[in-house]
Every structure is written in structure tokens, then in C-alpha cells.
Amino acid sequence: MFRTPEEETRELAKEIRELKDILREISRKLGQIEGRVKRVFPTAFPSLPSQGVRTSVPKINNPPTISSQEALNIYDELVKMAKEGRKDEVQRRLETMGLPDLAFLSRELGVPVGKNKPSRKVLLNGVLGRISESMMLSTSNLRERINNQQDIEKTNPDISPEKP
Amino acid sequence: MPDKSPKTIATINFKGGVGKTTVTWCLGDVLSSTSNMRGLMFDLDAQMSLTQAIALNEATGFLQERFGKWYETARQRKKTIFDALDAFTKPMPHFDFPVGFDFIYQITKNFHFIPSVEDLYWQELEVFDRDGVRGFIGRLLGKISNNRQIPPYDFVLFDCPPSFTLLSYSVLSCCDLVLIPVNPDFFASRGVALILNSLRLRIEPHPLPKIGIFMNKAKTWGNSPTKEVQFYMREVQKVCDEAAKSQAIDARFFKSYIRERVGIKRAITGGGVPPEMISDFQDLWRECVEFLG
Numbered sequence: 491m492f493r494t495p496e497e498e499t500r501e502l503a504k505e506i507r508e509l510k511d512i513l514r515e516i517s518r519k520l521g522q523i524e525g526r527v528k529r530v531f532p533t534a535f536p537s538l539p540s541q542g543v544r545t546s547v548p549k550i551n552n553p554p555t556i557s558s559q560e561a562l563n564i565y566d567e568l569v570k571m572a573k574e575g576r577k578d579e580v581q582r583r584l585e586t587m588g589l590p591d592l593a594f595l596s597r598e599l600g601v602p603v604g605k606n607k608p609s610r611k612v613l614l615n616g617v618l619g620r621i622s623e624s625m626m627l628s629t630s631n632l633r634e635r636i637n638n639q640q641d642i643e644k645t646n647p648d649i650s651p652e653k654p
Numbered sequence: 655m656p657d658k659s660p661k662t663i664a665t666i667n668f669k670g671g672v673g674k675t676t677v678t679w680c681l682g683d684v685l686s687s688t689s690n691m692r693g694l695m696f697d698l699d700a701q702m703s704l705t706q707a708i709a710l711n712e713a714t715g716f717l718q719e720r721f722g723k724w725y726e727t728a729r730q731r732k733k734t735i736f737d738a739l740d741a742f743t744k745p746m747p748h749f750d751f752p753v754g755f756d757f758i759y760q761i762t763k764n765f766h767f768i769p770s771v772e773d774l775y776w777q778e779l780e781v782f783d784r785d786g787v788r789g790f791i792g793r794l795l796g797k798i799s800n801n802r803q804i805p806p807y808d809f810v811l812f813d814c815p816p817s818f819t820l821l822s823y824s825v826l827s828c829c830d831l832v833l834i835p836v837n838p839d840f841f842a843s844r845g846v847a848l849i850l851n852s853l854r855l856r857i858e859p860h861p862l863p864k865i866g867i868f869m870n871k872a873k874t875w876g877n878s879p880t881k882e883v884q885f886y887m888r889e890v891q892k893v894c895d896e897a898a899k900s901q902a903i904d905a906r907f908f909k910s911y912i913r914e915r916v917g918i919k920r921a922i923t924g925g926g927v928p929p930e931m932i933s934d935f936q937d938l939w940r941e942c943v944e945f946l947g
């Protein structure tokens with residue numbers, strides 16, 4: 491019996507971890523057996539061409555090179571750049587980021603990416619989305635809009651409702 | 655012994671569905687049932703969702719007999735919040751409206767309630783003078799605390815409508831704290847930015863109360879908010895800091911948050927606050943008290 495849903499979730503997470511460890515161990519053992527069989531019957535194991543190609547591409551689930559705090563700092567910097575109107579720079583900065591780092595950044599920002607392995611484009615758009623949310627939430631932006639409205643009304647008395 | 659005046663807290667947000675009603679009730683229920691504090695709660699929303707939730711029996715879906723009878727009598731005897739407002743705005747030298755337990759409903763021994771009535775819908779049409787209504791809630795609270803039959807309250811909560819009505823204006827000009835629930839999504843966060851940047855304009859020239867903002871419906875993973883919730887918490891924090899500076903308001907984003915749990919949906923109608931959520935509301939209260947100093 492679990493006292494709280496949290497406790498139950500923690501227990502589940504632990505079991506998943508243990509099962510994954512067991513599967514990893516089995517996979518390692520199978521690999522050893524496969525190696526031995528291969529040496530005796532080499533022709534029975536034609537090499538799969540696609541496999542070599544896949545390993546050479548930097549994988550999304552490689553570990554990121556940045557920490558959680560560094561990711562948030564990068565984000566703050568990007569928001570600042572975007573607020574100053576340097577949108578191209580933001581785009582370039584994100585495009586030159588390694589895929590594992592970009593994936594990590596989007597995860598740290600809680601970008602909802604449905605798929606297990608989202609594409610670079612999905613990740614990039616997710617992070618850009620967060621940046622524009624932040625800009626639209628900024629109150630200085632809001633105030634600017636309110637002030638602009640007042641300026642328009644002042645310089646353009648035709649549109650103000652109370653005409654003398 | 656000098657009378658200690660109660661802490662008065664108004665839950666507002668112009669966005670509906672963020673949890674104003676739910677959080678107000680849960681806070682009052684937790685405080686009055688897990689401590690020896692006594693509380694009074696107002697439903698000021700003409701939509702009456704809080705009044706309805708309290709009135710309905712969860713098991714049958716019918717009106718609860720005790721509340722139903724009490725409410726009918728209050729209406730017949732003209733002892734509703736609308737009648738109180740009516741008496742206050744009459745051109746008479748005194749605010750003639752005796753308050754007692756025919757005006758205040760006792761949900762439990764320590765948790766009391768002043769329900770809403772549909773008539774509040776018309777209040778905006780009938781009352782033209784904004785400043786004629788401003789002192790209403792303050793004077794009403796004064797009457798309640800002066801009445802020897804009514805025990806003193808430690809806290810008073812107001813569930814406000816999702817619009818800026820004359821009653822919310824009256825509450826905001828006398829309460830100690832405005833409590834704004836926000837949810838972890840873009841439009842709720844934007845709602846906070848809009849309120850924080852327009853409150854001063856609405857209440858001037860009167861001083862503004864302190865403003866506390868907190869996250870409600872926080873999804874959690876393990877023991878902490880998910881990355882998405884954390885994102886919105888940081889963003890709302892920024893909105894809050896910016897507004898505090900530019901608007902010269904005393905606004906603070908609270909560290910405590912209320913988790914998202916389906917069990918809370920049945921809280922008011924009879925389920926009570928889910929046991930694992932009680933500490934969420936106690937933490938929120940602790941931060942309110944700390945902020946009020």
C-alpha cells in the first residue's frame with residue numbers, strides 16, 4: 491500500500507529503472523553470445539548497412555554539454571537579444587547549437603514535444619515559441635502598446651470617441 | 655484586551671477558471687479546520703458558483719436542506735448582501751442594516767459564509783456613483799466586528815467575480831491583500847500582467863493593497879513542479895518584478911504553489927480538501943501572513 495500518489499510514482503520510477511538495468515544486462519549478455527557465434531559462423535551474420543551510418547550522426551540522446559543553469563542563462567540571453575530586435579542572431583545561435591544541447595534546452599524550458607525523438611526543427615520552433623511568449627508577457631511591451639495607443643489618439647483626434 | 659482586526663484577503667483574476675473559487679474555499683476550510691482560527695468568507699460573484707457548490711449536496715445533487723432553508727429565510731427577510739448594499743446606498747444618514755446569523759451562514763463552527771444572490775447582476779445598473787459604494791465592504795466589516803453576538807474573525811476571504819465590479823472596487827479599497835491565482839499557461843500569465851498593470855489606474859487615488867500572486871494547478875513530477883510549470887513560474891516572477899517597479903506596487907510572486915489534483919474538484923461539494931493537499935494551503939497561508947508582516 492502506498493500512502494500518497496507521489497510515493498506510488500516514486501516506486502514505479504524505481505521499478506522502471508531496475509527493469510531497464512536488467513534489460514541492459516541481458517542485452518550485454520546477448521551481445522557476448524552473438525560475438526562468439528559470429529566468430530564460428532561469420533556468414534550467418536551479414537552486416538546491416540544502415541547501422542554504420544546511424545552511429546556517425548550526433549545523436550539526440552547524447553549527453554548535453556551544458557548544465558541546467560547554463561541552459562537557462564542561454565535562454566535569458568536569447569530573450570534579451572530578441573527584445574533588442576536581434577532576431578536573426580537568436581536564430582543563428584540556436585541553429586549552431588549541437589542537437590543534444592538544443593534538445594536539453596527545450597526540455598529545461600518545458601517545451602511540450604510529443605515525440606520521443608523530435609527533429610531539430612521541432613526543437614528550434616519550441617524554443618523560439620518560449621522566447622516569444624516571454625516577450626509578449628513583458629510588461630514594458632504592454633506599456634509601450636498602451637502608450638502608443640494614447641499617442642495615436644492624441645495625434646489623430648478623429649478616432650477618439652468624444653469629438654468636440 | 656484590544657480587538658485584533660482580521661486579515662482580509664480578496665481572491666481576484668479577470669480570467670475565469672484559474673481557481674479563484676476553489677482556492678478561496680479550500681484556504682478557508684483548511685485554516686478553520688486544522689487550526690483554531692475562525693474565518694468568514696464572502697461570495698461576491700453574481701454567478702454564484704461558490705454559493706451553489708456549498709448549497710448542493712454531493713451525494714444527491716439536490717439543495718442541502720439546512721442551507722436551503724436558511725437561504726430562503728435570508729431572502730424573505732431581506733438579509734442578503736444585495737439588501738445590505740441597498741441599505742448602504744440609500745440616501746439616509748446611517749447605514750441601517752443589523753447583521754447577525756440571519757445574514758451570516760455557519761458552514762461549521764469556525765467557518766462562516768455570506769452567500770451571493772442573482773440580484774448582484776443588476777447592481778451595476780442601479781448604482782451610478784462609484785464612490786458611493788467604495789466604503790461599503792469596510793463599513794459592513796465594521797458592523798460585523800462590532801456585533802457582540804458574532805465572534806471575532808481571524809481572517810476574512812472574498813471570492814471576487816472575474817470582472818471589475820463596484821463590489822470588487824469596494825473590496826480592493828479596504829482589504830489587506832489581493833491574492834491572484836495564475837495557471838501554468840500563456841494566457842493565464844498574460845492575465846496577471848494585465849491586472850498588475852491596470853490595478854493602480856482602477857483604484858487611484860486610493861492606496862493599493864499588497865498583491866500576492868501564486869501558481870495554481872501546478873503539475874508535478876516526483877516532488878517538484880514540471881519543467882513547464884517552472885518556466886511559467888519564472889516568467890510570472892519576471893512580470894511581477896517588472897510591474898512592482900514600473901507601477902510602484904507591492905507585488906510578490908509566492909514560492910508556494912497549489913498542485914493540480916482531480917480530487918480538489920469535489921472539495922467544496924462534500925469531498926473536502928484532499929488530505930495530501932492540506933499542506934499546500936498551509937504553506938500558501940504562511941506566505942500570505944509573512945508578506946502582510
Ligand SMILES: Nc1ncnc2c1ncn2[C@@H]1O[C@H](COP(=O)(O)OP(=O)(O)O)[C@@H](O)[C@H]1O
Nearest residue numbers: 670671672673674675676871913914915918919
Ligand atoms: N489545483 C487544482 N487542481 C485541479 N483542478 C483545479 C485546481 N484548482 C481549480 N481546479 C478546477 O478548475 C476549474 C475552475 O476552478 P474555479 O475555482 O471555478 O475557477 P474560477 O473561480 O477562477 O473561475 C474547476 O473545475 C476546479 O475544480
Ligand SMILES: [Mg+2]
Nearest residue numbers: 674675699703
Ligand atoms: Mg469563481
